[in-house]
Amino acid sequence: MSNEANLSDVSDVLAIDSLLSAGELAVRERVRDFTNQRIRPGIAGWYDDAVFPLDLAPELGELGVLGMHLEGYGCPGRSAVEYGLAAMELEAGDSGIRTFVSVQGSLAMTAIHKWGSEDQKQEWLPRMAAGELIGAFALTEPTAGSDPASMKTFARRDGSADTAGWVLDGAKRWIGLASVADVLVVWAMTEDGVRGFLVPAGTPGVTATPIGQKLSMRASIQCDITFDAVRLGPEALLPAARGLRGPFSCLNEARYGIAWGAMGAARDSYEAALAYAQERLQFGKPLAGYQLTQEKLVNMLLEIQKGTLLALHLGRLKDAGRLRPEQISLGKLNNVREALSIAREARTILGGNGITLDYSPLRHAANLESVRTYEGTDEVHTLVLGQHLTGIPAFR
Incomplete structure (x- = not known):
């Protein structure tokens, strides 16, 4: 079916498109065009070679799909439906590309936007929305997947004052983008329950290793991470995040x-x-x-x-x-x-x-x-x- 109108007829018998606004349709068509031009031509090779095309990150930022649902700090501030339509079109290209957008925006950027300090938001969000910086979200552990309350990664106070820093120890698994991320959003147990921390790339004691020989999500990056006596300043803590909420x-x-x-x-x-x-x-x-x-x-x-x-x-x-x-x-x-x-x-x-x-x-x-x-x-x-x-x- 080479005719796009005919393809629409056989893919949307219920005329669901008629339920979308002109603005929503415009967002969908822009992301669909991007998928056709930048993802479809290369995806077979990326999948076969098990590589994620990092050069797409700034292009996805320019497309306006990174932190798409977030307001301010350089984020697009689009509606939930518009974000959903974008996710649909990107995953029609490949789940790995949509997963990048999800890890960056729905997980890492949302954590900073919702739970971070004003300084943290200003430091990270504008460049993440532009695709200039990449974020990861480290929650799952080797023995704590569906049960994050049992996580073993622990952050202890590095000193007794409220302004003291932290020492982080533990391990995470299946963490998307960790080996290429500029910042890791790490969730760890503390004496006060689960807290979130921002760990910049290159912090001593952090090792992120891509998981190889995958039979799925090959055009994507998932990693094991270890934290060995990682010292963090007080500014690393996401101040508003307490507990698994x-x-x-x-x-x-x-x-x-x-x-x-x-x-x-x-x-x-x-x-x-x-x-x-x-x-x-x-x-x-x-x-x-x-x-x-x-x-x-x-x-x-x-x-x-x-x-x-x-x-x-x-x-x-x-x-x-x-x-x-x-x-x-x-x-x-x-x-x-x-x-x-x-x-x-x-x-x-x-x-x-x-x-x-x-x-x-x-x-x-x-x-x-x-x-x-x-x-x-x-x-x-x-x-x-x-x-x-x-x-x-x-x-x-």
């Missing part, structure tokens, strides 16, 4: 973006399968002419349309200030699960050709295995919803 508020921002982004990966998988089915001849006619193929395509489209409507509804709730955590869990759980199923089904239409990087569905499926796991597993979001329905927490 700090990191969880950032995670909810990221989870919201995932609900949109997953539908981008699903839509791209569906469109790749649809185009292939119309061109590939078997037994004298296109694959698209067979009932089984049409059923697969229809079932994919049903879930993409429903998932996109769900994401849009969450965005409208968020812009109205009424979005609740259990609603975010519903969106993340449903949309990632359905997107993974769609990407796998799209691969079956492509046959053997679908296992090559000439086509996107299996790459999306592999990436979505990570998306399904990070920012809360299926099981965690199921239990969040279960507690909401029954009033009984069943995490332990």
